[in-house]
Amino acid sequence: MIRLPLVLFFSAALFSTGVYGVLARRNAVLVLMSIELMLNAVNVNLVAFSQFWHDVTGQVFALFVIAVAAAEVGIGLAIVILIYRNRETINVDEVNLLKW
């Protein structure tokens, strides 16, 4: 039986890696992958607390998150492909469209 703080520590490290990836990486595909890291850090937390409280709700929730993450990645990669086709680049610094 792995102890709960250990798992939480691992989860936090995973999440921090994800945040770093999202903020620092210039490649849009890597940014998407970093978001997956953060989502999976949350999944680890959910499963760990589910085990700790002997309550299956957290595991069910984690399954839902996995499903949503799959859909999200599908849409995200589609957007990246479209940006690439339009701009010949997937460098997020050059894609500054989110302003008015």
Place this chain on the structure above:
Amino acid sequence: MSATGIGPGFTRLAWVVAVLPLVSAALTLFFGKRTPGRGWIYGVTAVGAGFVLSLLVLWHFVQGGGATSSSVSWFTIGPLHVEAGQFVDGLTAIMLIVVTGISLAVHVYSIGYMQGDVRFTWFYVVLSVFTAAMLDVVIADNLIQLLVGWEVMGLCSYLLIGHWWEERINSNAAIKAFITTRIGDVPFMFGIFVLIAATGFHSASIQQVGELVGGADVSRGLVSVAALLLFGGTIGKSAQFPLHVWLPDAMQGPTPVSALIHAATMVAAGVYLVGRLYSVFLHAAPEVLRFVGVIGGITMFGAALLALVQDDIKRVLAYSTVSQLAYMVTAMSVGPPGRDAAFFHLFTHAFFKALLFLGAGCLIHAVHSNNMSEMGGLWRRMPVTFWTFAFGSAALAGVPPLAGFWSKDELLVAASKGHAVVFTLMLVTALVTAFYTTRMVMQTFFGPYRGHGEPHEAPAVMTGPLVALAFGTITVGFLGAAVTGGVFFKWVFFEAPEPVTFVLWVVTLSILAAGLGILAGWYVYRDQPEPDPAFQLGWLSSLLVNKFYLDEVYMHGIVLPVRDRASAAVVWFDRNVIDGVVNGTARLTKDLALGTDVFDRTVVDGAVNGVAQTAGFTGGLLRYLQSGNVQRYAAFLFVGVLVLAIVITRV
């Protein structure tokens, strides 16, 4: 309330008679032009209903009922509490019948006479308002309410005399009538105030004031002043010398108006007032009644003489009206029997004078001229007008047994008891009256026709009222005649009726005077002499034709001096005060505008521009946040989550 045990009956509803024409006036004003007859329907209906109600009110007094009164609180000034309401006695009932009866006849007659008039609807509005005002005067139980009706009548008289104001002469006549009566109305108003003050501010009620003036602590001098001032109102409204000059000019108005206002009702209000406030005159110094008699005597005889030389048929009737009203005023001066007789004459005179005026209206309608020199020989062409007019003239001349004979007889009987001068003057005036009446009839109906066109009898809507009034002229005299026991006086003065006496020598003299006047008139005018002998009397004729030069005296002695000085004062006032005010206002406006300009530029513009600049500056700072860089947005988000997490965990 009722002293004889008979219930109040319809007397409670006397005020409705006065309100009905007011309602019809409002209806005519707002909806009159949409009705088929262009507005007469409301007035005729309302006044007709009022006439029926008046008959029911009189029935109470025929049965021997007593006076009734009812009132509501109106206003309070200091110690004086004034109530508005009605006081109904036999005299009120008789006056209600006279006013509504004549008004009904005139309302119906005007359908024909005013047909096609430009202001037909408006004419009916004012006619109805006038009727309401006169009825208010009749039923008023207090002096203030009476004054209101009195003034509204004056206004309506003004509006109706000037009904055809497009012609200068008509509007001038209206202004003259209004201002001349006003000269009498101002003393009248102050008379009311003095009377209320003299009786100690207890009441404005006519009945109570009438009782209070006899009190021991009431100053006789003040009462005398009040009586004189009140009589000023009578001089103005009833066209007595020296303010009679407006009435002949008032004939510029439509003829039905002359019949209703300037013969039968409004001008009688002055006489009615003296009779209503008779105890004030009785308790005043005896000189006051003597003054009343002198004024009445001068007017009575002078106006009768003036009627001799008029060519305008309406002016003959106007001077005749002045003269007949003066009969009543003179009779008032001989004491209570004279007052009773005066009211009887007022009652009968209303019928035959309205009849004469409406008949004259038919003549004018037919020949399109007021001048008797353009009439003549009309008795064959207009038989109904002729016969009714003849009855009216005979009544005016005092031919028995018509209404005028009986009432004139009562006047003479009242004057015969110790008032030799008044009696003689009345007798002489009766003779002159008979003479000018005969002259009028001879010149209009006999001899050759001297006018233009082919005159025709008036339509039935005009002759109908004539026949009705002729019926009244024949019958109403018997109400006060000795042969029927003088029931009129029992209804009107139930408290102490003077027994009606038949004095043979008075009657003989009266018939003699009338007969002599008619005979002389027939003799002089039997061959339609040209020129009219009335104008062939040298200086006397010129004196009469110029109306005793009174108009000239007023014009050069009062109107022009006052007008010239007043206009100079007005010019000065205009140059200095009005112009000063206007220029001052302009300068003030300009200065204010300059101040506003500065304020506008600095404060208002400053505020607006300041807001814009602030917004621009803030926007300039905030635009650096919105870079479009997704990762920078994510960093903001992350920092925000961190801050939230710290805050939440701290709490």
